[in-house]
Amino acid sequence: MSADKALQAGLLAHLTADAGVQEQLGNPPRIHDRAPAGTAWPYVALGRGESRPLDGDSAALSEHRLTLHVWTRRHDFAEVKSITGAVAAALHNAQFTLPDGYRLVLCQCVYTDHFEGADERAVHGLVRIRALVGQD
Numbered sequence: 001m002s003a004d005k006a007l008q009a010g011l012l013a014h015l016t017a018d019a020g021v022q023e024q025l026g027n028p029p030r031i032h033d034r035a036p037a038g039t040a041w042p043y044v045a046l047g048r049g050e051s052r053p054l055d056g057d058s059a060a061l062s063e064h065r066l067t068l069h070v071w072t073r074r075h076d077f078a079e080v081k082s083i084t085g086a087v088a089a090a091l092h093n094a095q096f097t098l099p100d101g102y103r104l105v106l107c108q109c110v111y112t113d114h115f116e117g118a119d120e121r122a123v124h125g126l127v128r129i130r131a132l133v134g135q136d
Helices: 003-017 019-025 078-091
Strands: 043-053 060-072 102-116 123-135
Touching: 003 043, 003 060, 003 078, 003 102, 003 123, 019 078, 060 078, 078 102, 078 123
Parallel strands: none
Antiparallel strands: 043 060, 060 123, 102 123
């Protein structure tokens, strides 16, 4: 398993277990790697991710930036802001377990963003995460 796949697995498990996220997206929360057709609204789906090595002399370390997309059909920004707020709160400075010999060193919410979707019926939110992952 790669570091970015381990981060995704740990992050999704952490979000799924978070009470604030469950309050916004149901239990189990509607969080998807890629949302299947017909997914109930609102939901969160993984988006763009980038990874790069930051290895030092004595440590295998990588930096990851991951975008989470929040989608809602409400015609105001209140719901999308509540969801992005819950996701950001669950992940900013979070500590959670990663599988397969990887460990989370740092997880921070870099920013959130909110705007109308292209189809004029959806409201779209983004949560951008920066994480450092070490390998044991």
